[in-house]
């Protein structure tokens with residue numbers, strides 16, 4: 559099994575070593591799995607459970623102080639599942655997989671996704687705020703009131719990786735994984751979104767072709783400024799470059815170059831192609847990845 563995972567594209571993290579250790583653990587968990595789809599789910603579970611990443615526990619907070627999680631998963635035969643805007647759901651990737659495996663749909667949202675998760679035994683009602691998230695939120699002096707007041711308040715802060723000048727930004731640490739066993743490919747991405755988005759905002763992560771994609775040619779996971787990633791369907795773009803003959807590294811490089819030219823924004827992508835080529839590219843300051851090729855499976 560070949561596996562690559564990412565821990566988000568953004569600024570240079572303060573403690574890269576400890577994050578790298580979690581990424582390596584996640585990649586190993588993936589490589590020990592039976593199938594590529596198990597591999598991406600298992601790898602992402604590790605990252606969702608770590609408060610160091612913006613997915614599951616430690617996810618970004620929205621304008622009403624609630625962490626809502628999003629995820630998408632896809633396999634090379636174009637089976638796909640996604641779930642979004644879920645308060646209290648640590649393992650968003652498992653809800654996405656549930657949508658793929660158990661429903662005739664591709665995408666289920668908000669309280670209905672949470673209810674579906676609960677009905678199938680996926681844990682809900684988890685407090686996703688880490689200690690740091692709590693402290694940061696307490697400092698922010700959010701307004702009382704509805705969407706208009708919240709929108710006014712976040713207008714200058716949304717998309718800033720360091721809201722209000724605080725350090726330890728959690729804006730960019732979305733997680734993703736791609737796996738290939740020599741025959742089948744799977745890709746998945748999971749996130750808490752971006753700091754101080756309007757309550758209910760959903761980014762690229764659960765949108766097929768934007769935050770994740772898989773087809774016979776390649777599997778892809780993206781991270782970065784979600785609105786901009788969705789505008790150019792970044793993950794599909796990488797896969798298309800592979801379909802036209804590039805290997806995964808050349809395809810991720812080209813897609814990120816195009817993304818920068820088209821949007822002026824920052825993002826990163828990882829990919830594995832059907833010849834076993836692995837690619838990773840980003841135009842932010844940093845994107846940590848870990849990769850494993852286990853010959854035993």
Ligand SMILES: NC(=O)C[C@H](N)C(=O)O
Nearest residue numbers: 730732751761781782784
């Ligand atoms: N950190 C991220 O990668 C954020 C994610 N792409 C989003 O916009 O929701």
